[in-house]
Amino acid sequence: FQSTFVQSSKTTHLSSSSVNKNNFENMKVAVLGAGGGIGQPLSLLLKLSPHVSNLALYDIRGTPGVSSDLSHIPSPGTVTGHLPGTLPECLAGSDVVVIPAGVPRKPGMSRDDLFGINAAIVKGLVEAVASHCPGAVICVISNPVNSLVPVCKEVLVRRGCYNPSKLCGVTYLDVCRANTFVGEAVGANVSVNVVGGHSGTTIVPLLSQTPDVSSLSQSKIDALVERIRNGGDEVVSAKDGAGSATLSMAHAGFVFVENVVKALGGEEDVVMPAYTECDVVKGCSFFAVPCRFGKSGVEEVMGLGKISEGEKGMIDDMSGTLASQIEKGRKWAIEAS
Ligand code: NAD
Numbered sequence: 001f002q003s004t005f006v007q008s009s010k011t012t013h014l015s016s017s018s019v020n021k022n023n024f025e026n027m028k029v030a031v032l033g034a035g036g037g038i039g040q041p042l043s044l045l046l047k048l049s050p051h052v053s054n055l056a057l058y059d060i061r062g063t064p065g066v067s068s069d070l071s072h073i074p075s076p077g078t079v080t081g082h083l084p085g086t087l088p089e090c091l092a093g094s095d096v097v098v099i100p101a102g103v104p105r106k107p108g109m110s111r112d113d114l115f116g117i118n119a120a121i122v123k124g125l126v127e128a129v130a131s132h133c134p135g136a137v138i139c140v141i142s143n144p145v146n147s148l149v150p151v152c153k154e155v156l157v158r159r160g161c162y163n164p165s166k167l168c169g170v171t172y173l174d175v176c177r178a179n180t181f182v183g184e185a186v187g188a189n190v191s192v193n194v195v196g197g198h199s200g201t202t203i204v205p206l207l208s209q210t211p212d213v214s215s216l217s218q219s220k221i222d223a224l225v226e227r228i229r230n231g232g233d234e235v236v237s238a239k240d241g242a243g244s245a246t247l248s249m250a251h252a253g254f255v256f257v258e259n260v261v262k263a264l265g266g267e268e269d270v271v272m273p274a275y276t277e278c279d280v281v282k283g284c285s286f287f288a289v290p291c292r293f294g295k296s297g298v299e300e301v302m303g304l305g306k307i308s309e310g311e312k313g314m315i316d317d318m319s320g321t322l323a324s325q326i327e328k329g330r331k332w333a334i335e336a337s
């Protein structure tokens with residue numbers, strides 16, 4: 001499977017139905033799966049954000065307690081808890097919906113092993129988003145991200161409200177890991193670009209774009225790439241059956257969502273990596289790349305930038321895998337609809 005590259009791809013997602021808010025005063029974020037390992041610390045961080053005025057927490061269990069607990073924090077935003085039955089109220093008026101609902105891995109499992117159960121969960125939630133806040137930016141954390149974002153697209157297409165600017169898979173944890181591991185190796189703060197998808201070889205760290213890395217040997221660079229790709233497995237194994245990354249994901253999800261909220265509120269030059277629909281790599285209709293966010297969500301897909309031959313090879317090698325994971329989600333959603 002050979003991919004071709006559009007190095008300076010500038011896919012522009014135009015939105016005619018965007019809600020153009022001009023300040024940070026009135027931003028509602030809904031967290032679906034808010035009672036879980038990611039959902040609770042993510043909700044804590046969002047409650048502390050001055051940019052979130054209304055936080056609405058939904059889960060099939062636990063959210064009355066989580067919201068009561070968070071409501072005692074003297075930050076400006078309000079918080080409400082919702083169980084099945086009040087999902088419409090949770091979603092109504094939301095500007096951003098973040099979805100960490102679903103089952104996490106145990107040792108020995110791949111993210112793809114979660115597909116059956118999590119696709120059904122996320123499909124149901126996105127159907128509700130289509131009914132109650134069709135203009136919201138949807139941020140998908142649940143795994144497998146590579147396949148579930150295409151599921152969401154098909155659900156939204158069938159409901160007549162798909163807007164590519166407003167559907168993102170959250171891959172920012174891979175960037176956090178890369179910044180941490182590479183930063184430790186070079187002894188400096190670094191900003192690493194990680195592209196592709198969010199599992200195994202589909203995670204492609206573009207270390208050639210990080211100047212400090214040139215001081216490292218090729219074997220050290222190869223080991224860093226492997227560690228970044230397997231960061232999720234490292235945590236799954238250390239948690240030994242008790243789930244996967246939750247606290248680092250809450251941090252990554254918070255940084256991602258707060259930046260989306262800031263951009264929706266009018267902040268300029270907000271660039272975050274997102275798994276978005278684009279034509280950056282031929283054959284892969286979704287790909288994680290740096291995106292410029294604005295008042296309508298993803299306003300510009302920035303492309304890969306300058307990459308080395310080795311990185312081009314990594315993308316060539318994984319693009320067939322990513323394409324088939326995208327197709328798996330698309331096909332499942334069409335058959336399930
Ligand atoms: P968890 O089991 O601790 O929490 C999941 C929560 O989802 C639970 O509270 C559960 O009640 C809730 N839930 C289940 N069905 C629901 C439904 N229909 N509606 C609303 N809520 C529902 O799991 P976790 O550790 O928080 O992980 C959640 C997901 O995030 C997993 O799929 C995991 O693989 C994924 N994840 C993704 C990344 C990433 O980088 N994108 C990182 C870590 C974990």
Ligand code: LMR
Nearest residue numbers: 105143231232233244245
């Ligand atoms: C991660 O990268 O930590 C998540 O995708 C969870 C997992 O299953 O590894």
